[in-house]
Amino acid sequence: MVIQAVLLDAEEQQMHNREITCWLRKFKDACYQVEDLLDEVEIEALRRKVLERESIGRKVRYFLSSSNPLPFRFRMGRKIREAKEMLDEIAINKSKFHLLEGRPPVKNVIHRERETYSFVKTSNVIGRDEDKENIVHFLMNPTDGEGEDVPVLPIVGIGEDFDIKQLMIKTIKSATGKRCTDMNMEELHKALLDCLSTVSHYDLEHLSEENCLSLFLKLAFKDGEEKQHKNLVRIGEEIVPKCKGVALAVETLGQDASQSANNMGHLRTLIFKSNEEGKADSKPLIAEYISKSKHLRVLDLGECYLDQYPNGISYLKHLRCLNLGDNDNIKELPNSICNLQSLETLSFMGCMGIEELPKDISCMISLRALYITIKQTSLQGNGIGCLTSLRILMLSECENLKYLFEDMQSLTALRTFVITECKNLISLPQGLKYLTALETLVIGDCEKLDLCMELELGGKEDGSLRKLIIAGLPKVVSLPQWIVLGSTKTLQKLWIINMKNLLMLPTWFQNLTSLQKLEIGDCPKLAYLPEGMQHLTALKELTIAECPLLGERCMEETGEDWPKIAHVPRIDLINNS
Structure with a gap:
């Protein structure tokens, strides 16, 4: 304290x-x-x-x-x-x-008070040539003679926070010499009106984009220095239009930009964005920033058009989060990435060219979130099962992947498991039964995946699953009970989407006693709801969309399945005709 x-x-x-x-x-x-x-x-x-x-x-x-x-x-x-x-x-x-060491008294404080003064160096005023003379005249000549009323030039523009009462007191004292600290707002307002003669207001126009860029570069770089940092200038060209011609915004951003290249020793977060045109220049700039930022905690290089892993990353021993996502041309993650033992989040999702996982990935014992796109056909024995701190695991666009890994018994901290767009995945591993802390399971767009496997759960009903999403599995005609991983008493939200060949919902649905939300969409062959749906007393929301057969049976009052769902407070039937 x-x-x-x-x-x-x-x-x-x-x-x-x-x-x-x-x-x-x-x-x-x-x-x-x-x-x-x-x-x-x-x-x-x-x-x-x-x-x-x-x-x-x-x-x-x-x-x-x-x-x-x-x-x-x-x-x-x-x-x-x-x-x-x-x-x-x-x-x-x-x-x-003489700084206070006790609790400071509560008072109205204006942080970062901006004071103006009469002298203006006109060479530093950029743009609005037609305005300069008028503005400078009023700043340099606030009165035409001693004792006369103060002429005021209202300038309409972006406002700032200020203490209006203190501003009125200071204005009156400046104009008349009169102390008025004891006056209330009404009295101050009258006194202020008595001492001012307001002239017609002057609308301050926005700077042109060209002048904005000129001001930005003047603030961000020393004279001529911008020629050495073409990428930073290009970033500035993208930032400036967002300032909408407001000089104060340009001044503030100009982010701070002069933050950065020469004072990066304590930088904690670096988010680098590139584009197709600037990809050739981005590699040396990224390397320069990484070499100067030894204490980075977060590094985001997503969509930077990289064709290889930047070697300097492996020396960032403080790094907690690394995003390399959507860099299609990266072919390899070097084993040196495994030296980042403090890393908690690693994403190379969307990196379609990466051939295989680093061989020592099991050494990354701090990993909590891992997002993978890989060209391997199997993940068996790759070390993911040793990542005991893992909370989130996502496998996406692994087009060659046929088999996952069985050694899941150590993943007792895993909360979210997502498998999407793995078009050659044949089956799910028996090791799923070891994911005792799993709360969210997503299986989607795996066109060869068949859920007909037998998964022995030992008759246990003590699972932890809360959310289940099953989507885009054309080989599935019915849902096996193991898919809820023994969580019939804990499952709260269930989505069944784009299941083109699903014929029926199983009778064990009536055991989902905690289910609060059920969404069924784009299941054209699904013809009816299972018996016992009326026992799902916790169900609050039911959505049926693009299911013509099922939608007709669930029509209010007239549908054959209406009695099974009449107790649900909210029912949405969407585009089922």
Whole structure:
């Protein structure tokens, strides 16, 4: 609480004291440094955990490497001493600012107060040549003579937050010298009217796109520097139209852009977007940014037209989230990616060219979410079953994939499992029964998948499934009970979509006592609802769409199946004719 109070007070005072601004910046830098130190300790712990799975020979190599425990302790000791010295210096410097250490009093504070002044350097005013003379005239000549009324030029544009009462008090004092702090708003309003003579308002036009870009580049780069960063200029050209000609928006974004290339040591998130035209220049720029951003936590390179995995990524040991999705031309993920043992989210979904998974993927023990597109025919023995922290697993557009993996007994943390657009997938593994924490299961657009397999659940009804989506499985004519994985008492939402050959719904539907939402769509051969549907007393929503046979039987009052669903509060019958 003391630190929070000091920081709040410092944030308020920095607008009046540049030294406090510098102190705050140093304090934030120190916080980043301490965060990175703690992260390094955690990374080292993860590495040791991986070692427990490896052979003795691997342990010897590890001890002889630069990452063995003894040098690590020396390095960390030195870094901790440096961080402590920095924090001590910051604490000593704090005392000269007399910052509050208790809870600051509640008051109306205008953060980032913008003060104007009479002098304007006209060379820095870009655009609106026809406006400059008028604006500068009024700023330079607020009065025509002492004691006379103050002429006011209303400028219509984007507004900002301000304390209107304090603004009125200051305006009246400036114009008349009269102190009026005790006046209420009504009295201030009258006094303000008495001292102003308003002239006709002046509509401030928006900057042209050309002038916006000129201002943006002037703010983002030093003179001539933009020629060295053509990609950044191209990004600026995409940003500027979104500012809608508002100079203040251009000034603010111009994101900050001068953030970035020279001060990336503490950068935590980098989202890089490219386009077809700029793909040739994007690789060196990405490499430059990665090399300067050693402490990245999030790196998004989705749809960047990459043709290979950027090697520098493997050295980003603090990385938590990596998105390489939709880069069709990447052929290989090097095994060095497995050095990212802090990585929690990895996506290469939509990377249609990747041949196989890295062989040591089992070492990525922190992975919580894994999104895969791969050209392999089988995932058996690839190490995914060793990812004990995994919460989300998605397999999409794996066109050659015929078989998944059986060793699922360690995936006890998996909550969501999605399999879509795997057109050659033949069957699902018996290992599904080990997914005891699974809450969401999606199986869609797998044209060769047959659900007729026998999955032994041991008669258990203690599953955890909450949502089930079954879609685009043309070989399926009926739904086996194992598909709910023993979760008849927990399943709450069920979608059955685009099942062209589904003939019937099973009688075990009446056991879905927790089902709240059921949607059946584009099942042209489905002719009737099973008996016992009236027992689904928890069902609140039922949607039947593009099912001509079933839709007719469920018509209100007249349909043969209407008595089975009459208790459902909301029923939507859509396009069933």
